[in-house]
Amino acid sequence: MNIVVTLKQTFDTEANIVLKDGKIDATGVNMVMNPYDEFAVEEALKLREKDGGEVVIVCMGGADSEKAVRTALAMGADRAVLINDPALDASDEWVRAEVLAKAIKDIPFDLLLAGRIAVDDQSSQVAVRVAEVLGMPSVTSILKLDVDGGKATVTREIDGGTETIEVPLPAMLTAQKGLNEPRYPTMPGIMKAKKKEMKTVTLADLGLNAADFAPKMTAPVYSLPEARKAGVVIAGEEPIDAVKKLVKLLHEEAKVV
Amino acid sequence: MNFDLTEDHVMLRETVRAFAEEQAGPGAEERDEHEEFPMDLWKQCAELGLTGVNFPEEYGGAGMDYVSYSLTIEELSRVDASLGVTISAHSSLCANPIYKFGTEEQKQKYLVPLATGEKMGAFGLTENMAGTDSSATKTTAVKEGDEYVINGTKIFITNGYYADVYVITAQMDKSKGNKGITAFIVEKDTPGFTFGKKEKKMGIRSSATYELVFENCRIPAENLLGQEGGGFKVAMTTLDYGRIGIASQAIGIAQGAYEAALKYAKERVQFGQPIANFQVNQFKLADMWMKIEAARLMVHKACYVADNYDNRTLSPYAAAAKTMASEVANEVARQAVQIFGGYGYTREYPVERMMRDAKITEIYEGTSEVQRIVVASHILKD
Numbered sequence: 313m314n315i316v317v318t319l320k321q322t323f324d325t326e327a328n329i330v331l332k333d334g335k336i337d338a339t340g341v342n343m344v345m346n347p348y349d350e351f352a353v354e355e356a357l358k359l360r361e362k363d364g365g366e367v368v369i370v371c372m373g374g375a376d377s378e379k380a381v382r383t384a385l386a387m388g389a390d391r392a393v394l395i396n397d398p399a400l401d402a403s404d405e406w407v408r409a410e411v412l413a414k415a416i417k418d419i420p421f422d423l424l425l426a427g428r429i430a431v432d433d434q435s436s437q438v439a440v441r442v443a444e445v446l447g448m449p450s451v452t453s454i455l456k457l458d459v460d461g462g463k464a465t466v467t468r469e470i471d472g473g474t475e476t477i478e479v480p481l482p483a484m485l486t487a488q489k490g491l492n493e494p495r496y497p498t499m500p501g502i503m504k505a506k507k508k509e510m511k512t513v514t515l516a517d518l519g520l521n522a523a524d525f526a527p528k529m530t531a532p533v534y535s536l537p538e539a540r541k542a543g544v545v546i547a548g549e550e551p552i553d554a555v556k557k558l559v560k561l562l563h564e565e566a567k568v569v
Numbered sequence: 570m571n572f573d574l575t576e577d578h579v580m581l582r583e584t585v586r587a588f589a590e591e592q593a594g595p596g597a598e599e600r601d602e603h604e605e606f607p608m609d610l611w612k613q614c615a616e617l618g619l620t621g622v623n624f625p626e627e628y629g630g631a632g633m634d635y636v637s638y639s640l641t642i643e644e645l646s647r648v649d650a651s652l653g654v655t656i657s658a659h660s661s662l663c664a665n666p667i668y669k670f671g672t673e674e675q676k677q678k679y680l681v682p683l684a685t686g687e688k689m690g691a692f693g694l695t696e697n698m699a700g701t702d703s704s705a706t707k708t709t710a711v712k713e714g715d716e717y718v719i720n721g722t723k724i725f726i727t728n729g730y731y732a733d734v735y736v737i738t739a740q741m742d743k744s745k746g747n748k749g750i751t752a753f754i755v756e757k758d759t760p761g762f763t764f765g766k767k768e769k770k771m772g773i774r775s776s777a778t779y780e781l782v783f784e785n786c787r788i789p790a791e792n793l794l795g796q797e798g799g800g801f802k803v804a805m806t807t808l809d810y811g812r813i814g815i816a817s818q819a820i821g822i823a824q825g826a827y828e829a830a831l832k833y834a835k836e837r838v839q840f841g842q843p844i845a846n847f848q849v850n851q852f853k854l855a856d857m858w859m860k861i862e863a864a865r866l867m868v869h870k871a872c873y874v875a876d877n878y879d880n881r882t883l884s885p886y887a888a889a890a891k892t893m894a895s896e897v898a899n900e901v902a903r904q905a906v907q908i909f910g911g912y913g914y915t916r917e918y919p920v921e922r923m924m925r926d927a928k929i930t931e932i933y934e935g936t937s938e939v940q941r942i943v944v945a946s947h948i949l950k951d
Contacts, residue, residue, distance in 0.1 A: 344583075378576075379576070379579075379580075382576065382580065383580060386580060386584075496584050496587060496588050496617055497580060497584050498616065498617050498618045498631075499581065499584075499617060499618030499619060499621075499622055499631035499633060499637075499641075500618045500626065500630075500631045500632075501618070502577055502580050502581055502584070502631070502633075503577070503626070503631055503632050503633065506577070
């Protein structure tokens with residue numbers, strides 16, 4: 313079975329977010345593979361180990377995204393396509409889905425896997441939109457996957473429980489935490505990754521025209537959450553008065569009681 | 570001239586760091602307390618290819634360089650120095666002499682399973698009367714037909730009992746001193762080869778340290794490693810490269826202690842503010858950082874020399890790097906405990922273990938005094 317995994321490089325989840333001139337500043341930030349995409353890569357590798365076939369990584373991003381792609385190759389993916397075009401720097405979810413879908417069309421596949429969300433912009437849109445563009449079903453937030461012939465049986469997370477769904481393949485499935493435990497790249501895997509194909513393509517290489525992909529959506533303002541305020545100390549009062557004051561503050565200021 | 574790590578180095582470091590923090594970190598304190606050998610972690614290291622980082626792919630290794638090896642030992646030791654020395658002794662002291670001095674048959678038979686981690690290795694040089702003075706080796710080897718018969722006792726052997734393959738030295742002609750010393754490969758479970766006492770140690774308590782006892786232990790003649798009388802050279806070359814492993818272990822301990830102290834200094838409040846606000850602690854932390862940076866550069870320089878030159882060139886660089894790194898590890902771990910104050914002296918925080926673990930790096934694989942002899946003989950040789 314041939315599997316395509318779409319992945320994205322994101323900030324390390326422990327990174328400190330800094331705004332510079334109204335934009336998110338990536339200077340000095342450690343970049344990693346989106347953690348949810350790691351689940352998708354792991355699931356693809358497990359399926360390949362069971363049924364054979366090929367695991368192909370498709371990633372959109374600048375040259376620095378090579379790191380995340382190489383990590384997926386070191387984990388064991390067979391080859392990768394990196395879509396790198398300056399015209400995509402300000403892309404929105406629509407553009408990303410259209411372009412990824414075009415790149416995926418050129419690859420023979422039976423199944424598409426992706427993370428359920430990217431930890432940076434948290435839109436959860438691109439994978440399902442790719443499925444939409446390609447005219448196939450998608451199932452999100454999967455916790456368990458069994459593939460049998462032309463169909464997949466998946467368990468997905470819903471509010472307060474799980475549901476099991478059967479879906480014909482090809483389909484796009486997005487991985488939730490709990491689907492598996494991603495492997496570490498092995499040292500021989502890191503060395504082998506250097507010899508694996510990583511094809512960098514532009515919009516023109518995909519037969520697309522940059523002018524057709526002006527984003528429909530822009531993000532004019534980024535802001536950081538308000539800094540946490542210092543705590544209030546109620547001092548120098550009789551215990552009974554202090555408690556009264558505390559309850560009043562909890563009720564009126566913090567609005568928790 | 571370039572100080573950047575390569576993409577491979579960065580990926581390796583991130584992988585080993587994640588593995589160490591997630592898998593080795595949680596049980597490190599417990600293993601130290603109970604002197605419990607990290608057998609499960611050893612197996613996981615084997616799966617990741619950490620047991621043969623710097624050996625060629627054709628011999629079961631990852632085909633990486635010495636910087637990769639150093640980063641591996643550093644990252645493991647940053648979390649658990651016992652695991653670090655387990656991998657270092659296996660790689661540097663057993664797999665490496667077989668790689669450097671073994672015949673093709675020996676490499677196929679022993680190096681391949683060592684590098685893949687199917688088998689664990691150890692090295693037996695030290696005896697009760699032959700520490701720094703290896704010419705006093707009392708273990709003997711006598712050739713009888715197509716066998717060597719070995720008699721004697723080795724002490725302080727890292728990975729003893731758990732290892733499957735042992736590179737050991739024995740005296741074949743006492744009159745020749747060092748030139749009579751010969752190296753052999755001995756397999757576990759060879760009749761006549763047993764284990765004596767397990768050492769109770771100050772630090773690296775979850776690494777295994779055993780006596781090896783040979784009583785008319787017969788090994789096939791093809792298990793001679795190198796030449797008869799060539800064992801001193803095998804041992805000294807092995808230690809030249811091995812010092813990179815111990816230096817890296819020391820850097821890892823120092824880094825772990827420094828990071829713990831830095832975090833604690835920012836959190837611990839006294840006189841109404843974090844103690845990191847006090848200049849006395851800032852200077853301590855700055856000194857730690859500077860010393861680690863300097864020592865790590867020396868270790869990476871030694872790695873570069875190991876990758877590009879022979880062991881004679883490496884010798885003073887490895888000795889200097891090991892001395893610097895081990896002394897830095899002790900100083901940094903000691904100051905880390907100081908920053909933690911009373912808590913640092915308890916087993917509630919890891920710096921107590923790190924300070925105990927650091928001491929051995931100034932002693933094994935050549936004491937700091939021996940390293941200074943190596944360096945002095947290099948700078949005074951003309």
